Amino acid sequence: MVNLDQREDKPPWLTVPVDGLSKFAPRPTGAGETFQLFRDGEPRTRASLVAATGQSRSTVAARIDALVGTGLLGPSGEADSTGGRPPATFAFRPHSRIVLGVDLGAHHARIGVTDLAGTVLTEHQQALDIADGPDAVMAWVRERGHRLIDDLGRPAADLAGIGVGVPGPVDHASGRPISPPIMPGWDGFDIAGRLGEEFRAPVVVDNDANVMALGEHRAIYPSEREMLFVKVATGIGSGIVMDGRLRHGAQGAAGDLGHLTVPGQEGVPCRCGNTGCLEAVAGVGVIAQRLREAGVGDGTVDSLLALVRSGDVTTSQQLRQSGRHIGVILANAVSLLNPARIVIGGVLAVASEQLIAGIREVVYQRSLPLATEHLVISTARAGSSAGIVGAATMVADEFLAPSAIEALITV
Amino acid sequence: MVNLDQREDKPPWLTVPVDGLSKFAPRPTGAGETFQLFRDGEPRTRASLVAATGQSRSTVAARIDALVGTGLLGPSGEADSTGGRPPATFAFRPHSRIVLGVDLGAHHARIGVTDLAGTVLTEHQQALDIADGPDAVMAWVRERGHRLIDDLGRPAADLAGIGVGVPGPVDHASGRPISPPIMPGWDGFDIAGRLGEEFRAPVVVDNDANVMALGEHRAIYPSEREMLFVKVATGIGSGIVMDGRLRHGAQGAAGDLGHLTVPGQEGVPCRCGNTGCLEAVAGVGVIAQRLREAGVGDGTVDSLLALVRSGDVTTSQQLRQSGRHIGVILANAVSLLNPARIVIGGVLAVASEQLIAGIREVVYQRSLPLATEHLVISTARAGSSAGIVGAATMVADEFLAPSAIEALITV
Incomplete structure (x- = not known):
């Protein structure tokens, strides 16, 4: 499948070159475009589509018939009317x-x-x-x-x-x-x-x-145009929303911050072969292992979560320090991307305030004033189904x- | 004026809410949309616009009349025809x-x-x-x-x-x-x-x-979808093109990498009040000053350019080292943004290969393999008018x- 973001980003007249017209030529506004009007879930009449598209009644009728034929559109009760026989309405059938x-x-x-x-x-x-x-x-x-x-x-x-x-x-x-x-x-x-x-x-x-990032953006912050979603788990990664859409970069690697080097941590080996990577100093597995070495827990993520729930002090300190390491990397990301909101996801972020407190501490201290003035850093809310x-x-x-x-x- | 990128990014049916229709409703495709077809500079006939938009001949004629009235559209010679009187053609008048x-x-x-x-x-x-x-x-x-x-x-x-x-x-x-x-x-x-x-x-x-970044993108790389433009001058900054458009972030601060900290350079004070900022260790004024302290040149940018032209060895070494500092910051930016091309602009980048050589050296060494596999780092080409x-x-x-x-x- 093609890259969604790239395709939707273009104005419609750039998407499909029409023979004999230049690349700027629009294709006729067809049934596919007409269907987009229904994606908000609202029912519509043929007359409202005629008004909205400037197309003829017969063209609109033909497009609705074609869409009903796919099953994606269906009749939807009756519309408000000023009298007489109520006009037929149609709506998107997501099911x-x-x-x-x-x-x-x-x-x-x-x-x-x-x-x-x-x-x-x-x-x-x-x-x-x-x-x-x-x-x-x-x-x-x-x-x-x-x-x-x-x-x-x-x-x-x-x-x-x-x-x-x-x-x-x-x-x-x-x-x-x-x-x-x-x-x-x-x-x-x-x-x-x-x-x-x-x-x-x-x-x-x-x-x-x-x-x-896409799940959180659609479910919780659909109108947020500038957002950075950071997943803190065994691995650490992020998804970048700029101008309202998820951005992938040239090969799809955009947001890949788990293997950026945390200054001062260059002695810590990472399984990727480098040293000092964010994942190697602040990933969940690393935290659990470090606690086990400190005599707390058995090194598993489950034991780490149990320690968080019990309010263990060593665990809190460890999470806070991991948050600070993540904060160092995110401070740079904030200066570069200027998000309005950072959402921290992954099981630990939801379970403990310490991780996010460490992140906030460093980001607000290190990022540029213009970039942090209105910045909100919060915990993911879309839950395990995100x-x-x-x-x-x-x-x-x-x-x-x-x-x-x-x-x-x-x- | 509104944010261009934000506006153009949305599909047309999201831009202008029409009374009585939901936010997903399209407005009728008006003269403003029709005009966009002409922005490639190609002349068009009324008939080709009827075919392209699916609108009636009278609607298209009215829109062309309105556009001609603004002076932005004008008659443009004669179109090819299969015989009879040649149809009138119209074209964008940028002048x-x-x-x-x-x-x-x-x-x-x-x-x-x-x-x-x-x-x-x-x-x-x-x-x-x-x-x-x-x-x-x-x-x-x-x-x-x-x-x-x-x-x-x-x-x-x-x-x-x-x-x-x-x-x-x-x-x-x-x-x-x-x-x-x-x-x-x-x-x-x-x-x-x-x-x-x-x-x-x-x-x-x-x-x-x-x-x-916008000038270079439009003039030299109009079809490059993922590009980072870096200006190296007294200040150091960048412009981020993702999915084909310049991205500004929430407040317009996106790309502001001149005051990111270069690890290991924390002792160097910056006029912003922090220490170790990229600008403070690799900006053009700083390079000129450092050369003057080494007994080469008089500390001005002009003297620095003269030294570059004369092939001075100390100057070459200094530029290469500055390039490495910039490379450390750009390596992180590459992992985060995954550009296909980095363009280095500013007078020094154009004058000397040493700066860009230092940048390449560090970026290819430090960035993730997936992000650098097809990455090109080149010198700005749009010139002083960019x-x-x-x-x-x-x-x-x-x-x-x-x-x-x-x-x-x-x-």
Whole structure:
């Protein structure tokens, strides 16, 4: 699938070159564009579409018929009328298709089915090591995915696509992980090819921080134009929203701050081969290990969470210090990106105020005044389903794009 | 004026809420949208516009009449025809308005008049210290601006607007410099208000790195979607192009990397009040001073340029080391933004390969493999007019936006 952000960013007259016209020529405003009007969920009459598009009544009627034929649009009760027979109204039917959202972490996996509006219909989660490798993990996705769809009683043909988030860098064009430090065996693995063949549906893959950023942005801050979402887990990564959209950079690596060097920490080795990486000094696994060495907990993330809940002082201090390390990197990111809001996600951020307190302490101290004057740093609110919602949103956005709908009608 | 990037980024149906329709409703595709088709400079017939927009022949004819009335569109020779009377063709007339572009540096100033396509019609430059303060500098802009416009024989009414680049952070909404370290006396000064009153035209203000980034992007790399432009002068700053557009961040401070801390240089004081800032260890003035202390040159930028031209070894070493410092900061920016191209601008980058060699050395060593695999680092090519072209482009983009053209017609 093509890069959603790139495509939607362009004005419509740049998206599809029309023969005989230059690249600036618009294509005729077709059914795919007309459908976009319905994405807010509001019902509309034919007359309101005539007024909105400036197109003829017969053209509008033909486009509505075509959209109703796809199942994406349907009749919707009666509209207000000044008398006589009420005009027919039509509305988006998000439930007409389903999407499989897959959120793969370092040590857990979540999978869920949503409708085209990102509403979760059913979900399942369990402990699963990404390090078990692609065969084991893909088998789990296949087995669980089919079962969730079957349990809903939906035919396979209803599946609009599969969205997958993975805990490592993903080449955005091919959807393959590229040298992912905490995903042994996954380098270059064709996730989209494997799942596409299995489910006979399009697949979109992105790294988990981008996917969670998208989920948080859509669910909680849809009107925030400048936002940085930071996931603090075994790995540390971020998703960058600028001018209202998730930005991927040239290869999809934008936001990849887990392996930036924290000054003064150059002695700490990282599994990526470098030293002093943010992940190596502030990742969740590292914190748990360091506490175990200090005689607190058993080095697992579960024990770390138990320590947080019990209010252990050593744990609080450790989290605060990790927050400061993250803050050093984020202070630079704030000067460079000038976000209005930073959202800190991942299980620890939600469980403890200490991590975010350490981040705030350093960011407000180190960033430029103009960039921090109105900056808000807060905890993620979309909850554990953010990864599933974000993954499903990637798919729905592609599936409902004007050109995709045109193609659906032509078929 | 509103934020261009924010506005153009939205699909058309989000830009102008129409009464009685939701925010997703499109407005009727009006003359402003129709005009966008002509911005590539190609002539078009009424028939081709009917085909392109799906609108009726009478609607298209009315819109063309309205656009011709503004002077922005005019008849353009004859189109190819299969016989009979050739149909009338119309084309964009970029020369119908002029734009004043002002490029203010720390120690120089450039001012020029362009047409709406960014072609420079006349320009003037001279040594001028921004530290002379707003009154002196604004007086110079006023005097020179009027003279350039007069010399062209254009009436004041032809001025579409004034674009200004300044060497410091600018609040994007108000166009005022905010605590600019190398612009004493300018903090909060209302540049747009002063020049708008003087020239009776809209004014757009941005920092010089953003303005030069825009100029370089439009003139040299118009199809590059992911680009970081870095200006190395007395100050050091950058302009960020992501998904094809300049990104400003929440307050317009995005790209402001001159005061990020270079690890290991924390002992070096910066005029901003902090220590170890990139500008304080790698800015052009600092390099010139350091060379003077080493007994080479007289501490001025001119002497530094003379040393570069003479191939002085101490100067080469100093530039290479400055490049390395810049490289440390850019390596982080590369991991965060994942640009496909970094362009290094400013007089030193163009004069010497040593600076860029130092930058390349560190960026390729320190950044993540996925982000540097296809990364190109090159020298700015738009030349000394880049600031004027970029400043004029900001204005032309605002002036030619659909809603601005609609307003022009209504008036």
